[in-house]
Amino acid sequence: xxxxxxxxxxxxxxxxxxxxxxxxxxxxxxxxxxxxxxxxxxxxxxxxxxxxxxxxxxxxxxxxxxxxxxxxxxxxxxxxxxxxxxxxxxxxxxxxxxxxxxxxxxxxxxxxxxxxxxxxxxxxxxxxxxxxxxxxxxxxxxxxxxxxxxxxxxxxxxxxxxxxxxxxxxxxxxxxxxxxxxxxxxxxxxxxxxxxxxxxxxxxxxxxxxxxxxxxxxxxxxxxxxxxxxxxxxxxxxxxxxxxxxxxxxxxxxxxxxxxxxxxxxxxxxxxxxxxxxxxxxxxxxxxxxxxxxxxxxxxxxxxxxxxxxxxxxxxxxxxxxxxxxxxxxxxxxxxxxxxxxxxxxxxxxxxxxxxxxxxxxxxxxxxxxxxxxxxxxxxxxxxxxxxxxxxxxxxxxxxxxxxxxxxxxxxxxxxxxxxxxxxxxxxxxxxxxxxxxxxxxxxxxxxxxxxxxxxxxxxxxxxxxxxxxxxxxxxxxxxxxxxxx
Amino acid sequence: xxxxxxxxxxxxxxxxxxxxxxxxxxxxxxxxxxxxxxxxxxxxxxxxxxxxxxxxxxxxxxxxxxxxxxxxxxxxxxxxxxxxxxxxxxxxxxxxxxxxxxxxxxxxxxxxxxxxxxxxxxxxxxxxxxxxxxxxxxxxxxxxxxxxxxxxxxxxxxxxxxxxxxxxxxxxxxxxxxxxxxxxxxxxxxxxxxxxxxxxxxxxxxxxxxxxxxxxxxxxxxxxxxxxxxxxxxxxxxxxxxxxxxxxxxxxxxxxxxxxxxxxxxxxxxxxxxxxxxxxxxxxxxxxxxxxxxxxxxxxxxxxxxxxxxxxxxxxxxxxxxxxxxxxxxxxxxxxxxxxxxxxxxxxxxxxxxxxxxxxxxxxxxxxxxxxxxxxxxxxxxxxxxxxxxxxxxxxxxxxxxxxxxxxxxxxxxxxxxxxxxxxxxxxxxxxxxxxxxxxxxxxxxxxxxxxxxxxxxxxxxxxxxxxxxxxxxxxxxxx
Numbered sequence: 007x008x009x010x011x012x013x014x015x016x017x018x019x020x021x022x023x024x025x026x027x028x029x030x031x032x033x034x035x036x037x038x039x040x041x042x043x044x045x046x047x048x049x050x051x052x053x054x055x056x057x058x059x060x061x062x063x064x065x066x067x068x069x070x071x072x073x074x075x076x077x078x079x080x081x082x083x084x085x086x087x088x089x090x091x092x093x094x095x096x097x098x099x100x101x102x103x104x105x106x107x108x109x110x111x112x113x114x115x116x117x118x119x120x121x122x123x124x125x126x127x128x129x130x131x132x133x134x135x136x137x138x139x140x141x142x143x144x145x146x147x148x149x150x151x152x153x154x155x156x157x158x159x160x161x162x163x164x165x166x167x168x169x170x171x172x173x174x175x176x177x178x179x180x181x182x183x184x185x186x187x188x189x190x191x192x193x194x195x196x197x198x199x200x201x202x203x204x205x206x207x208x209x210x211x212x213x214x215x216x217x218x219x220x221x222x223x224x225x226x227x228x229x230x231x232x233x234x235x236x237x238x239x240x241x242x243x244x245x246x247x248x249x250x251x252x253x254x255x256x257x258x259x260x261x262x263x264x265x266x267x268x269x270x271x272x273x274x275x276x277x278x279x280x281x282x283x284x285x286x287x288x289x290x291x292x293x294x295x296x297x298x299x300x301x302x303x304x305x306x307x308x309x310x311x312x313x314x315x316x317x318x319x320x321x322x323x324x325x326x327x328x329x330x331x332x333x334x335x336x337x338x339x340x341x342x343x344x345x346x347x348x349x350x351x352x353x354x355x356x357x358x359x360x361x362x363x364x365x366x367x368x369x370x371x372x373x374x375x376x377x378x379x380x381x382x383x384x385x386x387x388x389x390x391x392x393x394x395x396x397x398x399x400x401x402x403x404x405x406x407x408x409x410x411x412x413x414x415x416x417x418x419x420x421x422x423x424x425x426x427x428x429x430x431x432x433x434x435x436x437x438x439x440x441x442x443x444x445x446x447x448x449x450x451x452x453x454x455x456x457x458x459x460x461x462x463x464x465x466x467x468x469x470x471x472x473x474x475x476x477x478x479x480x481x482x483x484x485x486x487x488x489x490x491x492x
Numbered sequence: 493x494x495x496x497x498x499x500x501x502x503x504x505x506x507x508x509x510x511x512x513x514x515x516x517x518x519x520x521x522x523x524x525x526x527x528x529x530x531x532x533x534x535x536x537x538x539x540x541x542x543x544x545x546x547x548x549x550x551x552x553x554x555x556x557x558x559x560x561x562x563x564x565x566x567x568x569x570x571x572x573x574x575x576x577x578x579x580x581x582x583x584x585x586x587x588x589x590x591x592x593x594x595x596x597x598x599x600x601x602x603x604x605x606x607x608x609x610x611x612x613x614x615x616x617x618x619x620x621x622x623x624x625x626x627x628x629x630x631x632x633x634x635x636x637x638x639x640x641x642x643x644x645x646x647x648x649x650x651x652x653x654x655x656x657x658x659x660x661x662x663x664x665x666x667x668x669x670x671x672x673x674x675x676x677x678x679x680x681x682x683x684x685x686x687x688x689x690x691x692x693x694x695x696x697x698x699x700x701x702x703x704x705x706x707x708x709x710x711x712x713x714x715x716x717x718x719x720x721x722x723x724x725x726x727x728x729x730x731x732x733x734x735x736x737x738x739x740x741x742x743x744x745x746x747x748x749x750x751x752x753x754x755x756x757x758x759x760x761x762x763x764x765x766x767x768x769x770x771x772x773x774x775x776x777x778x779x780x781x782x783x784x785x786x787x788x789x790x791x792x793x794x795x796x797x798x799x800x801x802x803x804x805x806x807x808x809x810x811x812x813x814x815x816x817x818x819x820x821x822x823x824x825x826x827x828x829x830x831x832x833x834x835x836x837x838x839x840x841x842x843x844x845x846x847x848x849x850x851x852x853x854x855x856x857x858x859x860x861x862x863x864x865x866x867x868x869x870x871x872x873x874x875x876x877x878x879x880x881x882x883x884x885x886x887x888x889x890x891x892x893x894x895x896x897x898x899x900x901x902x903x904x905x906x907x908x909x910x911x912x913x914x915x916x917x918x919x920x921x922x923x924x925x926x927x928x929x930x931x932x933x934x935x936x937x938x939x940x941x942x943x944x945x946x947x948x949x950x951x952x953x954x955x956x957x958x959x960x961x962x963x964x965x966x967x968x969x970x971x972x
Contacts, residue, residue: 061818065788148955197828198809292809295831307927312960313951336854338812338826372959375951380878381900381924462817485747 060194062462067426067492068387069196071189071457072331072342074370076362077170078215078349081396081411082419083440084127084359087157088138091438092124092398096406100399104441111164113352113401114412120399122439123409126356135430142363145371146390146421151430152374152383153390153423154490158434158443161394161415161450166215166350169393169415172450174221176479183225183470185454186341188479189461190231191224192468197338198289199296201234204339206327210348210365212358217345226472230286233343236330238322242301246294254294261287300337303329314372325369332376335386349392352401353410374423387425387460394418398440417443426460428492451484459486502566503615509573510608516580517601523584533581540579540642543571547607547635551628557620565614569607576604579642590688596641599634606631645689663784670700670763673780674756677749678703681738700763715761718754727753752779792822795871798847806844811837816849822871824850838862850874854900857881863889876900878924884909891916900924902950908934915941926950 083089100120114120127140133150146153163169168178175182183191186203195202205222222233236242248257265284272280303319306329311318318325324346331342346366351358370390377383395418396411403409417436423429435445448456455465458479465484469476516523546568553560579600583593606627613624663672678697684690686697695707706712712722719725727750729736738744745753755776759765770777798821807813810830816822825841825848839861841848848869853862854876863882866875867889875890878900887910890896896919901910907929914923915938925935926949935949 061815064817065820066817145959148958194814196812196814196826198812199828288809296828299829309956313956315959337828368959375955375959379924379926379948379951380902381876381898381922381948384898384922 059192062193063464063467064462066460066462067385068424068460068462069385070335070338070340070342071186071387071389071425071461072335072373073186073344074328074331074366074373074388074390075170075173075343075345076349076366076390076392077217077345077347078166078212078351079169079392079394079396079413079418080349080362081125081351081355081359082157082417082436083125083396083398083411084140084142084355086137086139086155086419086421086432087417087436087440088129088140089125089398089436089438089440092122092440095122096124097121097404100439100441104437104439106442108414108416108441109164111413114397114399117401120397121404122398123400123404123406123411126359126406126409133430135432137430137432142360143367145368149371149374149423152378153421154427154429155419155421155432156434156448156490157417157419157432157436158445158447159391159395159418159420159450159453160443160447161418163394164413164415166393166413169413170215170221173393175225176451176454176481180220180223181225182477183227183231183479184222184233184343185457185479186222186233186343187224187227187231188458188468189341189463191227191470192458192463193340193461195338196340197296199292200300200334200337200339201289201293202340203231203233203343204334204341205233205235205343205345206330207235207345207347208322208324208327208365210324210346210362212348212362213350213352214347215350217347221345222343226477227470228282230282233341236297236301238326242297243293246290246297248294257291257294261291296337300333301330303333310376313376315368318369324365325372328369328373332373332380332382335377335382336380351396351410352412354408355410356407377424383424385425387427387457388423389420389457390422391420392418414441416441422490426492427490431490433487433490446487446489448487449483451480452487454480455484456487456490459491499562502570506566506569506573506608506611509570509577510605513573513577513580513601513604516577520580520584529581530584533578533584536575536578536582537646539571540575540639543568543575543603543607544635544639546571547603547631551632554620554628555625560614560619562614565611569604569611572604572607576600592641592645592689596638596645599638599641603631603634603638606634663780666766666768667780667784668763669756669765669767669776669780670761673752673783677745677752681743681745681749684742685738704761713757713761715757716759718757721757724750724754724757748779748782752776752783755779789817789820789822792816792820792849792871795821795847797821798823798844802844806841808837813844821847822849823847824852824874826852827856829855833857835861839865841865842868845869846871848872849895852876853880855879858886860886860889863887866890867892869893871895873897877904879903881905883907884913887913893917893919895919898922901928903927905929907931911935911938914938920945922946922948924948 083092098121100122105120125140127142129138129140130147131137132139132147135151137150137153137155139147139150141147161169161172163172163178171180172178174184176185184203186205190202193202203222207217219235222235224230224232234243237244241247248254264287268280268284271277272284303326310329314329315325317323318329320326324344327344327346331344334342346362348358348362348365374383374388377386377388395414395416397414398411401410401412417440433446434443434448436442437444458465458468465478465480465486469478471477546564550560550564550568553564579597583597610624610627610631613619613621613627618624663676667673682697685692686695688696688698691707693707693709695712696702696705704711704713704715709722712726714720726735726737727745731740731744736744755774756765759770759776767777767780803813803815803823808830811825811827814824816824823844827838830837833856838853838858842865845865845868849871851866851869851872851874853866855878856862858877858880859882863886866872866877870893872893873895875893875896875898879902881904882901883905884907887901887906890899891913894917896917899914899917899920899922902924903926905928906925908931911930911934914920914925920942921944923945925947935947938945939947
C-alpha cells in the first residue's frame with residue numbers, strides 16, 4: 007500500500023521507517039534552532055507548572071457550581087442596585103457626560119431623548135450586611151447575609167446572543183467550550199454514573215430570548231465534556247431508555263459485544279477516542295439507573311417541598327429545577343447550569359419583572375438555605391445573574407407604570423453564595439445614575455478567573471491546544487478578584 | 493607539493509591563534525575591545541558546539557586505537573582555538589567575573605592549548621604514543637567540565653539540578669523585608685540574569701549594596717522615590733516593551749510583588765526593616781502577611797505517599813477517589829449508592845486510610861464495620877454520614893478522630909447520647925445535625941458546652957414559616 011495513503015488513513019500508524027525518515031530533518035532543524043535561539047528548549051515557567059488533568063491545581067474551596075442563569079438580563083435597577091438619584095431626576099435626559107459615547111442597540115438608537123427612569127420596585131436594606139434588595143425579591147432579601155452581591159459586573163457585548171455566549175464560553179463568538187465543559191475537562195467527574203455537566207431550562211412569562219445548545223457545547227474539547235440537557239418529564243435524557251422488549255441483561259450482552267469489537271479496532275489503530283467511546287457507552291448504561299434515581303423527588307420531605315414552593319413538584323418549572331440542582335449536586339455533578347428565560351424587559355417592565363421575580367425568588371433563596379443546612383454551601387458555589395444590565399433611561403413611551411429598559415453592558419449586578427466566596431458583602435459600586443462603575447469593576451474574564459480559582463484551578467494554566475495555539479476560558483485576560491474570596 | 497604547503501599554512505595559523513590566545517589571557521586587564529571584537533564574541537554560542545563534537549570524536553578514535561585523520565585533527569584544533577578566543581571576547585563584556593565564568597574560560601583555554609599540543613605531537617611522530625592518549629583523556633574531561641560550566645552560565649546554576657529538589661525556604665515569623673521578602677522575589681525572578689556570572693546591564697542583584705548601586709545607567713532604585721526609580725518603571729512597562737523587565741518569555745512579577753517592591757522603596761529601601769516595624773495597616777504589611785499564609789496543602793505534606801495505580805485499583809464506578817490537589821497525597825473519597833452494595837468496597841480502603849481527609853458516605857446503608865473503617869482514618873477532617881441508619885453506638889467509634897472538623901449527621905437515627913461524644917471531639921468546628929432523634933434541649937446544651945462549635949440544626953422556624961406562607965405561583969395556575 008502507498009505509504010502516504012496509509013498514513014493518511016491512519017495517522018496513528020506511523021511506523022519506524024516514517025519515523026526515521028522524518029527524524030533526521032527534525033533533529034537537524036532543532037539543533038540549528040538551539041544554536042540560533044539559546045532559550046529555545048528552556049521550559050517556560052508556565053509549562054513547568056502545568057499539571058495533570060482531572061485534579062485541581064491547588065486545594066479547592068468549591069467542588070461544584072450551580073449557576074442560576076437569568077437569561078434575557080434582569081435589570082440591576084430593579085434588583086440590587088439602588089439609585090435614589092433616578093427618582094430625584096426622573097424624566098431628565100441622561101447627561102452626555104455619563105453616557106460618554108456608549109453605543110446603543112438598534113432598539114433605542116433612534117430615540118430622541120433618554121429620560122431617566124427610577125425603579126418601580128421599592129428598596130430596603132437587609133441582614134447584618136445591610137445589603138440593598140428590591141421588594142421584588144422578598145425571599146432573596148432573607149438570605150442577604152449568605153450571599154455576595156456584585157454590583158460592578160461589566161461586559162462588552164450589547165446583544166443577547168454574544169453576551170450570553172461571552173458569559174458561558176469566555177468569547178462573544180460561538181465555538182469555544184462552555185465553562186461547564188472547562189470545569190469537566192480540568193477537574194474530571196466526581197460521580198462516574200452521571201455527566202459532569204448538566205443543563206436544566208425553564209421559562210417565565212416575560213419577553214424571552216432563545217437558548218441554544220451551543221451555550222453548553224464542549225467546543226474543541228472532547229465531547230464527553232459537553233453539557234447534558236435534562237428535559238422535564240418522563241424522559242430526562244433522550245434515547246437513554248431501552249426500547250420496549252429489551253431487558254437490561256440483553257442490553258448488557260449487546261454492550262459487551264460492541265465493546266469487544268471496539269477493543270479490536272483499538273488494538274488495530276491505537277486511537278484513544280475509541281476507549282473513551284467504550285467508556286461513554288458504559289456510562290450511559292449506568293445512567294439508565296442513576297438518572298431516574300436522581301430525578302425522582304418523591305422521597306423529598308414535605309418541609310423541603312414547602313421551602314422550594316409547591317411548583318417544585320411540577321417538572322420544568324424553575325423551582326423544580328432548583329430542587330433538581332441540589333439533588334444533582336449531592337450526586338457529584340460538577341457543573342449544574344440552570345437557565346430561566348423571560349428577563350428581556352424592553353417594555354412592560356414593572357409587570358413582567360414582578361412575574362419573573364416571583365418565578366425565581368423563592369426557589370433561588372430556598373436552594374441557598376437548603377444547601378446551607380446540608381453543609382453543602384461549604385463546597386458548592388451558587389451564582390445568580392444575567393448576561394448584562396439594563397439602561398437607566400426609559401425605552402419607548404415615558405410612563406413610570408409601564409416602562410421598558412434597553413440593554414446596558416457597562417454595569418450590572420449578580421450574586422454568588424458559598425464555595426469560598428465571602429458571604430454578606432456587597433462588592434463594587436456604580437455612579438449615582440447606575441450607569442458607570444466607579445469602584446471595583448469585575449469583568450466577565452475576572453469572574454471566570456475567580457470561579458476557576460474557587461474550584462482549585464489556575465485559569466492561566468488550564469489550557470487546550472487547538473489550531474496551533476493554547477486556549478483558556480479567560481483567553482488572554484482575567485484576574486482573580488481576591489476581595490471576593492473568603 | 494600543494495598538500496605540504498597547505499599543511500604549512502595550517503601550522504602557521506594554529507601557532508598564530510595559539511599565541512594570540514595566550515596574549516589575550518596574559519594581558520586581559522589591559523585590553524579594551526573595540527565594538528567589532530565584542531560582536532565577534534557574540535558568535536561564541538554558535539561556534540562552541542563544533543569543538544565539543546569534533547574533539548570528542550577525535551579522542552574516541554584515538555583511544556580506540558583508530559587513526560585520527562589529519563583533517564579531523566586540524567579542524568578540531570582550529571575550532572577549539574577559535575571558540576576559546578571568541579569566548580574570551582564575549583567574556584570581556586562583563587566587568588566582574590564570577591567563579592563559573594573564571595573556570596569556564598580557564599578550562600576552555602586549556603582545551604585549546606591541549607589540542608594544539610596534540611596537533612604538534614601527531615605531526616611529529618607521536619600520533620599513537622601513550623602521552624598523546626593520556627592527553628586525549630585529559631582533553632575529554634576538560635571539555636566536559638568546560639561545557640558544563642558554560643551551560644550553567646547561560647541557563648542558570650540549577651539548570652541541571654534534579655526536578656523536585658528545589659526547597660522553598662519558609663519565611664520566618666518576623667521577616668527582614670529585604671532579606672526574606674524582596675530578596676526572595678529577586679531570587680525567583682531577576683537573579684538568573686543579574687548574577688556575578690551573567691550580569692545583564694551590569695546590574696548585579698545578589699547583594700544589597702550592588703542592588704542599590706545599580707547598573708550601567710547608574711542607580712535605579714531611589715530610596716523613598718518609587719516613582720522616580722527606573723527599577724519600578726521598567727517592571728511596570730507593558731510586556732511588549734523592549735525595556736520591560738523581566739524580558740518577554742520570562743515570568744514577570746505579579747501585581748502584588750511589584751507593589752511590595754514599590755512600598756519597600758517608598759519606605760526607604762532599607763535592609764534592616766522588619767515586618768514588626770510596620771504598622772499593621774501598612775499595605776506592605778498586609779501584602780507580606782498574605783505571602784506568609786501557609787498553603788493549605790502544607791499540613792498534609794507529611795502524609796505517606798500513595799500511587800496513582802493504587803487509587804485506580806481501589807476506585808470503582810461508584811467509588812471516586814481523588815487527590816485534594818495535583819501534588820498532594822491527601823485524598824477525598826465519595827461513594828454513591830451502587831445497585832448492589834458491597835461492604836468490601838469500603839473496607840479495602842484500609843490501605844490508604846491515613847491519606848483520607850474527606851469522606852462522603854451519605855445515603856449508604858452503613859453500619860458498625862464501616863464505622864470502624866472510618867475510625868481508622870486518623871487524618872480525616874471532613875465526614876459526611878448523613879442519610880444513613882447510624883445510631884449512637886456507631887457514632888461512638890468516631891471519638892478517636894482527633895482531626896475531624898466538619899461532620900454531617902443529619903437524617904440519621906442518632907439521639908442525645910451522641911451529643912456527649914460530639915462535645916468531646918475537640919477539633920470539630922462545624923456540625924450538621926437535624927431530622928434525628930436528638931432533642932432540642934440537647935442541642936441547646938451542646939451549644940452552651942461548645943460555644944466555638946458551629947451547629948446547623950436545620951433552617952430556623954421563622955424562615956420556614958415565611959417560606960411556607962409566601963408560596964410562588966399556585967400549583968393550579970401552573971398546570972393549566
